[in-house]
Amino acid sequence: MQWFGSTDAKRIGIMYITFAALSGVLGTILSLMIRAELAAPGLNLMSDDFYLTLPGMHASAMIFFFIIPMYAGFANFILPIQVGAPDMAFPKLNLAAFWLLPPAAIIAFSGYLIDSAPQFGWTGYPPLSNSVYSPQIGADLWLLGLVIVGTSSTMGAVNFLSTAFNMRCKGMTLFQLPLFTWSVIVMSFLVLASTPVLTSALLMLNLERLFPNTFYFFAPEGGGDPILYQHLFWFYSHPAVYIMILPGFGMVSEIIPTFSRKPIFGYAVMVWSMIAIAFLGFLVWAHHMFTSGIGLTVRMVFMFLTMLIAVPTGIKIFSWIGTIWGGSLKFSTSMMFSLGFIAMFTIGGLSGVVLAAVPVDIQLHDTYYVVAHIHYVLVAGSVMTIFAGFYFWYPKMTGRMLNEKLGHIHFWGTSIFINVTFFVQHYLGVKGMPRRYADYDPIFADLNLVSSVGSFALFAFQFVFFFNLFYSLKKGAVAGPNPWEDAQTLEWTIASPPDHHQFHHPPVWTPIDRSHGHDHGHDLAAAE
């Protein structure tokens, strides 16, 4: 009971993580239903109508209620400690932001309880999503849930920015901040600038649905413009993919130096490339709209800008490799997940460059190639970094170590079956299998079966992880303040789990040479 009303950012962080994990389980179950239906051609397990709800609700659960809150949870726990602050800048706002999420999730998914879940996919493109083609109440509830989630995440972003900018301890200048904190800062700017635009689009769609003869924004029969919705939607949802990966970049940038026992290679470049990714992220939204009939010149410009993002992303990947290069590596589970992330995220990034090319995208649009690409970015990217983060910070959060043997089993099972599940989908897409359909031509049967088997195996290996989480909570080895020995940031100088208002004395950070990576900063107050 002390937990639910606690304004302690660490507790709120753990509540976020728990909530996100539950949503992740819900989203996974929805995706398994998709894969079960697609395991063989024909309609085998469910009706067409029910199947149509699955892709959109799976995506909403995973994006809005799993990945984004999961990162917000890690950021809540770690960011105030890394900058040397006693708590977040606005503890009560922080608590309110968290408690908006469970009702939002209940509202968004309650369509399933009354058999009226929306059938138009997570993008909610009108006119398909307006009251003529989707009259069900579940669609209104889903829209409302999304508006609440958006409010919650902007409240979180305001808090992260105020904390990171205004509550840094002595000596912690902006270019001394750990890279995870930097990644949360950049993510928060993305949230601030993009989420409200989605909110405005959803509110307009809501008005159009609720007052069908009064408001025409997007309905073509009333003079509205469906392409306008797509512009507003992707102005959020393209930056949203960076909201869903930048904190992961930050986590990996903490883990790899720790287990390479070397400072990060090119600290300043890492920071600037994150800023560049965020900036370019706002200039590329129309690459989701190459088949919507927008002008060719516009498409060429967006193609060029999209391909440009590969440059800062490539810089980050080479910086991680540069950190590993010549390092004295320790293959802990979180290091394994980080290395797996680099390898597989590169595949996801490259298939993104392929899709960025206008002529190729016109061919591959709305096929399983796009599904494969987004899952390489979000599962092999975001989810792998989340696992890496779990193995890395679990000792700090609970005071106990996760079992490394189980961790290695989990890592190998996960990374093998991610590839089994999603790699074949590239071939399905190139061969022309469309996404969001319950049935398909029998020529796609073999590859679909492989993908479905892979997805169930991938799910099965997650039980190892959950067992490990609960088992280690009681039986894990006691961690102590710095179980990894080579971790350098402030959270590793205090007890595990940290006390309320983590620092007994305001910490002082000794500035270090970030760009050349000599000597390590430390906390004078903790060394007393």
Place this chain on the structure above:
Amino acid sequence: MGNVAIGPGEESLGVSNGKVGMWTFLVMDAMTFAGFLAGYARLRWKEPLIEGTAWPNPYETFGTVGIQLTAFNTFVLVCSSVTMVHALAEVMRGNMERAQKWMLATIVGGLFFLGIQGFEWTHLILDVWPYIFDPNHSVDYNLNFAATFFSLTGFHGGHVSVGVMYNIILYLGMSRGKITANHGDFVEIAGLYWHFVDLIWILVFTFVYLI
């Protein structure tokens, strides 16, 4: 501030958390308005819906009197920003009684604005665009104009309402002696919000009524 004691070295930027928080919030809010304004701009400047129809002329829709009324309303809202500045100045000088009066003037300005807006909305819904509630209406740019008009001004009106409530809370705090000369920050942060709402209204007014 919450329940965290602010110690030395904890305000890295030299301004309070509250101000940083309000500024970041305003960045966010500006983007919401940007979304609505983008919707308005797109619907207004796309190719004609039907040959020969054009976006309704705001002077004809609102009438000269209507535009003058809203211009006056804009003036009232801008004046309420001035009274807000005075309220803050008096708090800084420690003159809480005067600050209270200026705050009251700000609240009255906000309420006046909302009243005129309510009057205007009633008139528009009942007299100018009565066919928006008719299911058999013909397709016309007036519908798009009405949709963008009500969403933009409605969202802004919601902001004014929140601002008025915010100011009332501050006023009550002052009259009960809970907000004293030491709490200039509270008034300043509320002022940031109030000036922002004003600034947005000048944009909305220019776009929807004048251009």
